[in-house]
Amino acid sequence: MANTGPESQTILVVGGGIAGITAAVEVAETGYDVILLERDPSLGGRVTRFARYFPKLCHPTCGLEINYQRIKKNSQIKVITMATVAAVSGQRGNFTVTVETQPRHVNAKCTACGDCARATEMEVPNPFNYGLDRTRAAHLPHEHAFPMRYVIAPEAAANGEGEKMKAACKYGAIDLDEKPETFEIKVGAIIWATGWKPYDAAKITAYAYDLSPDIISNVEMERLAAHDGPTGGRILRPSDGEPAKRVALIQCAGSRDVNHLPYCSRICCLGSLKHAAYLREQYADAEADIYYIDIRAHDKLEAFYNRLKADPQVHFIKSKPGHIEIGDDGRPVIRGEHTLSREIYETPYDLVVLATGMEPTAAADYRPPVELIQDEYGFIVPDDGVDGGMIAAGVAGGPLDVSMSVQSATAAALKAIQAVRGV
Numbered sequence: 001m002a003n004t005g006p007e008s009q010t011i012l013v014v015g016g017g018i019a020g021i022t023a024a025v026e027v028a029e030t031g032y033d034v035i036l037l038e039r040d041p042s043l044g045g046r047v048t049r050f051a052r053y054f055p056k057l058c059h060p061t062c063g064l065e066i067n068y069q070r071i072k073k074n075s076q077i078k079v080i081t082m083a084t085v086a087a088v089s090g091q092r093g094n095f096t097v098t099v100e101t102q103p104r105h106v107n108a109k110c111t112a113c114g115d116c117a118r119a120t121e122m123e124v125p126n127p128f129n130y131g132l133d134r135t136r137a138a139h140l141p142h143e144h145a146f147p148m149r150y151v152i153a154p155e156a157a158a159n160g161e162g163e164k165m166k167a168a169c170k171y172g173a174i175d176l177d178e179k180p181e182t183f184e185i186k187v188g189a190i191i192w193a194t195g196w197k198p199y200d201a202a203k204i205t206a207y208a209y210d211l212s213p214d215i216i217s218n219v220e221m222e223r224l225a226a227h228d229g230p231t232g233g234r235i236l237r238p239s240d241g242e243p244a245k246r247v248a249l250i251q252c253a254g255s256r257d258v259n260h261l262p263y264c265s266r267i268c269c270l271g272s273l274k275h276a277a278y279l280r281e282q283y284a285d286a287e288a289d290i291y292y293i294d295i296r297a298h299d300k301l302e303a304f305y306n307r308l309k310a311d312p313q314v315h316f317i318k319s320k321p322g323h324i325e326i327g328d329d330g331r332p333v334i335r336g337e338h339t340l341s342r343e344i345y346e347t348p349y350d351l352v353v354l355a356t357g358m359e360p361t362a363a364a365d366y367r368p369p370v371e372l373i374q375d376e377y378g379f380i381v382p383d384d385g386v387d388g389g390m391i392a393a394g395v396a397g398g399p400l401d402v403s404m405s406v407q408s409a410t411a412a413a414l415k416a417i418q419a420v421r422g423v
């Protein structure tokens with residue numbers, strides 16, 4: 001596309017996960033204005049919901065908190081939550097973007113005191129915990145939320161509960177009349193950092209996800225292991241709250257499968273190794289069986305794999321299970337054939353975790369309202385449109401772990417700066 005010379009040097013970042021946050025901070029610390037749009041009520045994306053990060057098993061909030069401090073200190077970053085892009089027109093250096101916001105019903109006067117939550121008994125499914133539990137209709141998105149501001153569920157704002165919350169707020173922070181809004185911004189480049197969503201485990205019908213609460217997905221396992229999750233960090237069977245000590249971790253659940261996600265998400269093997277580590281830390285007598293086609297522990301992550309392989313209570317079973325049934329005692333039973341020994345197995349477990357892959361948001365539930373080159377799976381070709389002023393960062397551009405997402409975001413920031421400078 002011909003460069004007509006930039007009219008705006010502001011850079012828009014769509015998506016406030018680790019990639020979008022990184023891109024925004026890098027852009028702003030180089031001296032450019034940046035607008036960061038996030039669809040959820042707080043920043044951080046999927047990683048905020050992890051108990052810990054592989055390979056060092058550190059807590060995700062450490063890395064995120066440093067970035068939040070960088071955002072707070074930098075007046076060149078404007079963060080808009082509960083916002084997305086509804087339309088884009090123009091070209092590199094001169095885009096007009098229509099932003100659409102959803103009501104939070106809580107304004108910037110909120111001190112996060114929690115009086116609004118205490119004023120209501122109404123509960124809604126907790127989106128942060130993937131609906132594994134319920135939360136008050138007025139709630140903080142999670143304990144480390146940025147911005148640290150409550151949000152009111154739309155169904156509560158619309159009925160008498162909202163009035164109770166409003167009456168309880170001493171700071172005048174509740175606005176029940178807030179409506180969805182649209183407005184336009186002018187920017188010179190756009191970084192798409194819209195990330196991923198977990199592949200829907202219910203679509204893998206042979207694995208009976210819908211038939212037992214004790215068959216969960218890998219992202220749900222993260223919440224079970226998280227100290228701020230529905231069980232306070234204890235890995236318990238959702239059906240009866242008993243400790244889950246015989247646990248199966250099924251790799252490639254719906255991945256590398258033409259009927260579901262044909263590609264490898266690259267991180268699921270590491271995710272399941274991490275889940276085995278969570279389990280073994282909690283219960284000295286726990287055993288984890290990892291069913292795999294092949295273990296993909298890329299680059300330096302091989303050491304993490306070797307660590308788990310050395311644990312005699314973590315078993316690696318080379319097999320793609322055929323199906324899961326519910327046994328007479330209500331436990332899930334995995335059936336299949338061992339690839340090497342050809343033995344048929346039929347094994348009951350306390351808990352089965354399906355390692356489902358990462359589906360690009362831009363293919364699953366948000367189509368960017370502008371023509372971008374997307375590969376056959378919906379990932380935005382990362383370098384597409386550098387000349388056109390649009391760049392992908394993080395998992396929006398392909399399956400990556402956090403460190404690779406951060407690298408891709410830094411690269412995207414540099415490309416966006418080049419775009420607004422007309423280089």
Ligand SMILES: Cc1cc2nc3c(=O)[nH]c(=O)nc-3n(C[C@H](O)[C@H](O)[C@H](O)COP(=O)(O)OP(=O)(O)OC[C@H]3O[C@@H](n4cnc5c(N)ncnc54)[C@H](O)[C@@H]3O)c2cc1C
Binds near residue numbers: 016039052083
């Ligand atoms: C089970 C599991 C465990 C994992 N564990 C680890 C681990 O331990 N260590 C590791 O390195 N990696 C891990 N990963 C990979 C890690 O989750 C990704 O690398 C990381 O989430 C990529 O960040 P991102 O910012 O690209 O995407 P996301 O985290 O998905 O963030 C994207 C953000 O964009 C927002 N958004 C989406 N669409 C829009 C829109 N239209 N408008 C505005 N905002 C939008 C979303 O709300 C979200 O906040 C794991 C993955 C899985 C599946």
